[in-house]
Amino acid sequence: MPDFAEPLARLIQEVKRLPGIGQKSAQRIAFHVLRAPREDVDRLAAALRDVKDKLGLCARCNNISDAELCLYCRDPHRDPAKICVVEEPLNLIPIETTRTFNGLYHVLHGSISPLRGIGPEQLRIKELLARVQEGGTEEIILATNPTVEGEATAVYLARLLKPLGLKVTRIAMGIPVGSDLEYADEVTMSKSLENRREM
Amino acid sequence: MPDFAEPLARLIQEVKRLPGIGQKSAQRIAFHVLRAPREDVDRLAAALRDVKDKLGLCARCNNISDAELCLYCRDPHRDPAKICVVEEPLNLIPIETTRTFNGLYHVLHGSISPLRGIGPEQLRIKELLARVQEGGTEEIILATNPTVEGEATAVYLARLLKPLGLKVTRIAMGIPVGSDLEYADEVTMSKSLENRREM
Numbered sequence: 092m093p094d095f096a097e098p099l100a101r102l103i104q105e106v107k108r109l110p111g112i113g114q115k116s117a118q119r120i121a122f123h124v125l126r127a128p129r130e131d132v133d134r135l136a137a138a139l140r141d142v143k144d145k146l147g148l149c150a151r152c153n154n155i156s157d158a159e160l161c162l163y164c165r166d167p168h169r170d171p172a173k174i175c176v177v178e179e180p181l182n183l184i185p186i187e188t189t190r191t192f193n194g195l196y197h198v199l200h201g202s203i204s205p206l207r208g209i210g211p212e213q214l215r216i217k218e219l220l221a222r223v224q225e226g227g228t229e230e231i232i233l234a235t236n237p238t239v240e241g242e243a244t245a246v247y248l249a250r251l252l253k254p255l256g257l258k259v260t261r262i263a264m265g266i267p268v269g270s271d272l273e274y275a276d277e278v279t280m281s282k283s284l285e286n287r288r289e290m
Numbered sequence: 291m292p293d294f295a296e297p298l299a300r301l302i303q304e305v306k307r308l309p310g311i312g313q314k315s316a317q318r319i320a321f322h323v324l325r326a327p328r329e330d331v332d333r334l335a336a337a338l339r340d341v342k343d344k345l346g347l348c349a350r351c352n353n354i355s356d357a358e359l360c361l362y363c364r365d366p367h368r369d370p371a372k373i374c375v376v377e378e379p380l381n382l383i384p385i386e387t388t389r390t391f392n393g394l395y396h397v398l399h400g401s402i403s404p405l406r407g408i409g410p411e412q413l414r415i416k417e418l419l420a421r422v423q424e425g426g427t428e429e430i431i432l433a434t435n436p437t438v439e440g441e442a443t444a445v446y447l448a449r450l451l452k453p454l455g456l457k458v459t460r461i462a463m464g465i466p467v468g469s470d471l472e473y474a475d476e477v478t479m480s481k482s483l484e485n486r487r488e489m
Contacts, residue, residue: 094386096356098344102337108330110322116310122380123309124341125354131307132342136335138301142323143331145297155324157295181321187293 099125151222153198153215155180163195170194172229176219176248178202178236186234194232197222202240203247211247219248223255230258237264237282298324350421352397352414354379362394369393371428375418375447377401377435385433393431396421401439402446410446418447422454429457436463436481 095103099121106117124132148154149161152174156162163169163183173194177183178201186192199214222228231252235241249259265283266275275283294302298320305316323331347353348360351373355361362368362382372393376382377400385391398413421427430451434440448458464482465474474482 094361096345096354096361098337098340098356099354102341105330105334105337108334109319111315111318118380118383119310120308121341122354122378124338125345125379129342131304132338135304135307136338138297138304139323139331139335139338141297142301142320143328146295146324155295155298155321157297162293162295179321180324181317184317 095121148198152196153180153200153218154183154196168193171227173232174219174222174228174230175232175234177234178241178244182234182236192232194230199235199244202235202238202244204240204243214244216248216251220251223252223257228257230260233259233261237262294320347397351395352379352399352417353382353395367392370426372431373418373421373427373429374431374433376433377440377443381433381435391431393429398434398443401434401437401443403439403442413443415447415450419450422451422456427456429459432458432460436461 094100102121102124103114103117106112106120107114112120145157146155147157149156149164150159151164152161154161154163156164158165170193173192174197175186175192175194176197176199177186178199180198183196183198197215197219199216199219201209201214203209203211203214223231231248233245233248235244235248245261249261252259263286264279265286266272266279272280293299301320301323302313302316305311305319306313311319345354345356348355348363349358350363351360353360353362355363357364369392372391373396374385374391374393375396375398376385377398379397382395382397396414396418398415398418400408400413402408402410402413422430430447432444432447434443434447444460448460451458462485463478464485465471465478471479
């Protein structure tokens, strides 16, 4: 690795800690910062700090929020009878991008993983039960990830919630739209066959 | 695009302005920042500002520097008789990574581009001539990019420097080592043929 002037070397080091940023991207970003107008760099530095200072979790659904209730929970146009359960706040993005879901969310902040010592009590499951017990919920959509942990979490939640008389559904797993069967892995392909629907 | 709490939306916006960062990477980085320890975020913000506050250009070669002379210019083990001319400070990295060049640099801060209205007088060419006229230079290696602008800049500099009795060389263009001829573009392939060497 070539030598860089100290402040530049330090910035490269810090930028490399961000997800998806390797040595080369970090260098490009650091040199970009060096040339960027002072105001732009100040705005970025302030935005970084504000995210730590001004954001917390929604008191109802545990999504990221800059107020007591998040954007979705305080939107009167959303249907509170449907709750979509996700592992992380980031998981809301692909769902919102579809513009087809108009209910509310519940963020668990993780998934059940005996290997990493994470049990149901470390997730925001108590809070989900409390919401359901307030009444008004008709359907719980389990949108945890299609991984071993996400699947275990979905199974656990389904067992917990179905006895309460709720409709509990799980997002579909199968071949991605627009892809080729040739590239489907074995597990996805079996899921896709298993979940086949009559036409 | 889904809605984000304001500080998060602003951070995503600012991060997207960095080179090579699209919407998805910006989101991942912003959510990472949200979860990262406060000290890590403060260190990154400080590193960003320090790069603007503490760095300038080397008084001799115009490389990025935290002192009057850059790391290379103040290194007594480097050979001042060889000067490698590059367009941007970032271009030093691949050269230094080879560990085969032990001379000094000269950073032009751009290349001649009539289309973008950049002529020789906007580049650090006067400063290069002044260095050469101080004496002691034996070879100038032109390592401007293998683009139309980089090539024009190299030709311009060669015409200027050769009459001064210096050895002026240009880095070789050809097929990248380890790649396949199948993937070589026409221009690179012709350069590679043109610059063929006897074995």
